[in-house]
Amino acid sequence: MQIILAPDKYKGSITGMEFCDIVEPILHEKLGADVLRLPLADGGDGTIEVINFYLKGIFKIVEVNDPLFRPIKASYLYSESTKIAFIEMAEASGIKLLKSKDQNCMNTTTFGTGELILSAISEGANHIILGIGGSATNDCGIGMATALGYEFFDKRGKILEPVGRNLIHITKIRADNVDSRIRDVKVQIACDVKNPLYGPKGAAHVYAKQKGANPLEIEYLNAGLRHFSGLLDDYFNIKTQQVEGSGAAGGMGAGTVAFLNGELLPGIELIMQIANFEEKTRNADWIITGEGRLDDQTLSGKAISGIIEVAQKHNIKVASFSGSSDLSAVEIKGMGIDYSSTIMDKAISLDDALKNTETYLKQLAMDFTSSF
């Protein structure tokens, strides 16, 4: 029997690799199964480790500007043999880098992410995968673009600092000094959400509060995104608001489409491409997946959605060992999952589940093997 282990992380608990370490020996021992590990991620936190499992690159450490223009060391992954770099914007421009008192996306920049991109190009990358999300910013990517050589002017012809509050003042974009090497690089964007750029479901209204903006500032940032999107559309001949995910990471989705000619993709889709997932699983009997929680979001962008698609195409059974589930047995079956169990079925409380994930996950794996 061939079994593929394709877990995402259990957020705040174990990584996908740890999941494999726990489950694989039980499948070997109890079923004599041939097990292949293909850990997945959705583009959010922890994606870099999963990508490295496939790319086998090395981490490059560079000094860049953090969201408040302070020097920090940030890393990205580079694979010399494939010339692919994987950059997580949160490493340079993430909310995790700021104390809560310093968080306000009126004043933050994605400049450091642009510096990471330049560094990767200087290393020799001809393909950059940029994971966006977890950002401290709402600057529509103008910080990143500035690092690449773009300039943004106000109506008096003054160059503006590339931060969220200045989007509304931009009247002119200049590309004369842009690093021309960027044109030869294929850029794919692993996007964590599908929000539009502005409006009630846009970057500012949905995510700026968690980045320290107050209600007035949120309105101001939203107006800035709306205004700037008009400029981007005219300058690059695109329709930013219509791009799914343009509002990801404070408008970085739109910024990457415009300034990098990037292709926005759900993170899971990109990682499955890198893992060569479909090719490697087509003869499997089972795919076992797992993620922190099965819920009604599960089919929209999380790892399991991509797995079910491939499994159904090749008639492979799917099992899910998740942390918890908000779905009924009928809903789970309806999604295309043939076997499902959760850590919370075993644990007496959330605290117990988090403390004893390994023990309970072993039990889930044992139960699965006994079902044959």
Ligand SMILES: O=C(O)[C@H](O)CO
């Ligand atoms: O960074 C952000 O704004 C969120 O992760 C959504 O992309």
